[in-house]
Amino acid sequence: MKVLIIGATGHVGAAAVRALEGKHELIRVGRSTNPSVDLDDPATIEALFTEVGDVDAIICTAGHVPFKPVTELTREDFESGFYGKTLAQLDLVRIGLPHVREGGSITLTTGVTARAAIPTGSAAAMASGAIESFVMAAAGEMPRGIRINVASPTVLESATHFHDFFPGFPPASDEAVGNLYRRAVESIDNGTTYVLD
Amino acid sequence: MKVLIIGATGHVGAAAVRALEGKHELIRVGRSTNPSVDLDDPATIEALFTEVGDVDAIICTAGHVPFKPVTELTREDFESGFYGKTLAQLDLVRIGLPHVREGGSITLTTGVTARAAIPTGSAAAMASGAIESFVMAAAGEMPRGIRINVASPTVLESATHFHDFFPGFPPASDEAVGNLYRRAVESIDNGTTYVLD
Numbered sequence: 001m002k003v004l005i006i007g008a009t010g011h012v013g014a015a016a017v018r019a020l021e022g023k024h025e026l027i028r029v030g031r032s033t034n035p036s037v038d039l040d041d042p043a044t045i046e047a048l049f050t051e052v053g054d055v056d057a058i059i060c061t062a063g064h065v066p067f068k069p070v071t072e073l074t075r076e077d078f079e080s081g082f083y084g085k086t087l088a089q090l091d092l093v094r095i096g097l098p099h100v101r102e103g104g105s106i107t108l109t110t111g112v113t114a115r116a117a118i119p120t121g122s123a124a125a126m127a128s129g130a131i132e133s134f135v136m137a138a139a140g141e142m143p144r145g146i147r148i149n150v151a152s153p154t155v156l157e158s159a160t161h162f163h164d165f166f167p168g169f170p171p172a173s174d175e176a177v178g179n180l181y182r183r184a185v186e187s188i189d190n191g192t193t194y195v196l197d
Numbered sequence: 198m199k200v201l202i203i204g205a206t207g208h209v210g211a212a213a214v215r216a217l218e219g220k221h222e223l224i225r226v227g228r229s230t231n232p233s234v235d236l237d238d239p240a241t242i243e244a245l246f247t248e249v250g251d252v253d254a255i256i257c258t259a260g261h262v263p264f265k266p267v268t269e270l271t272r273e274d275f276e277s278g279f280y281g282k283t284l285a286q287l288d289l290v291r292i293g294l295p296h297v298r299e300g301g302s303i304t305l306t307t308g309v310t311a312r313a314a315i316p317t318g319s320a321a322a323m324a325s326g327a328i329e330s331f332v333m334a335a336a337g338e339m340p341r342g343i344r345i346n347v348a349s350p351t352v353l354e355s356a357t358h359f360h361d362f363f364p365g366f367p368p369a370s371d372e373a374v375g376n377l378y379r380r381a382v383e384s385i386d387n388g389t390t391y392v393l394d
Binding site for chain 1 (some may be wrong): 227239247250264267268270271272275276279283287290291292294310311312315316318319320321322323324325326327328329330333334335336337338339340388
């Protein structure tokens with residue numbers, strides 16, 4: 001299958017690449033790759049599909065949210081979390097869907113912050129919870145047999161700079177996280193949130 | 198307790214009023230009450246608290262989202278759902294929090310669309326899922342012993358014009374839905390999503 005991986009240079013994206021390379025034709029895309037995409041700018045999503053054409057699967061591991069105590073979150077912070085993590089991925093669904101072949105799939109990414117409280121994590125929770133409920137609801141309305149799922153892993157072993165934010169959370173192996181994306185691409189699942197705690 | 202109920206003229210708000218009236222001092226607020234508030238305009242939230250002063254509890258049953266098939270949802274629809282249902286309530290939390298007395302509570306509202314797929318419901322799912330995860334994450338960071346919870350009821354018996362959108366979903370009695378708000382106000386729960394299916 002022809003698989004477009006957005007956010008391929010990040011920790012999660014790299015794990016997805018390792019799980020899928022050699023098995024599928026991968027197009028690895030980030031902000032500074034060629035081709036590139038910046039999910040904060042929907043015009044670059046349009047341009048990306050003009051360049052790469054139709055695909056069998058889209059994987060998105062990109063997105064950003066602010067981390068602040070709830071008492072310090074401003075209206076702009078909530079907007080930043082929504083646009084940076086939620087709408088970024090929904091724009092990709094919206095713009096990418098006509099370019100996904102019949103029977104293909106779209107896989108989004110959230111994380112453990114959607115279901116476990118960590119200090120400064122409430123905007124991240126908001127952004128991820130939005131995606132997980134959206135995927136649950138959207139699955140049954142996807143056209144042409146296209147499936148949509150979301151990988152929601154805990155912190156990765158390789159993302160050591162995040163470990164102190166998740167005390168007592170056993171990190172997941174990069175292999176286990178990568179396998180969530182392989183399963184999403186090669187399974188018949190639709191509307192599933194793959195949880196890895 | 199002094200309880201501010203926003204959205205008091207809607208079906209869910211009226212159910213909350215019935216569960217709490219006679220037991221607490223209620224301030225019932227909507228877009229066209231006196232005092233009034235329009236959650237789409239944060240300045241009116243500021244003005245509301247200037248008028249009513251400090252309270253023991255805030256209940257929000259207001260919010261609006263677009264209902265469309267996922268293939269027809271535009272970027273503006275997703276923004277409308279976020280601003281109308283998610284950020285509207287988060288603005289209320291942000292602006293109202295300093296006006297909630299020590300040990301008080303804030304109760305938000307989502308609904309069954311956060312966890313059950315219905316046709317045209319994916320933007321509603323997004324908006325409600327965002328609130329439920331936010332509340333889970335924000336609870337432990339709330340200052341001065343203030344609690345935050347969310348009521349997530351299924352369709353109400355009295356909201357008959359919605360029944361056809363939820364085939365096979367047994368409507369909840371207005372009394373049962375109202376009791377979720379009484380429980381949120383009078384319990385020690387924090388970070389809870391009260392599910393009523």
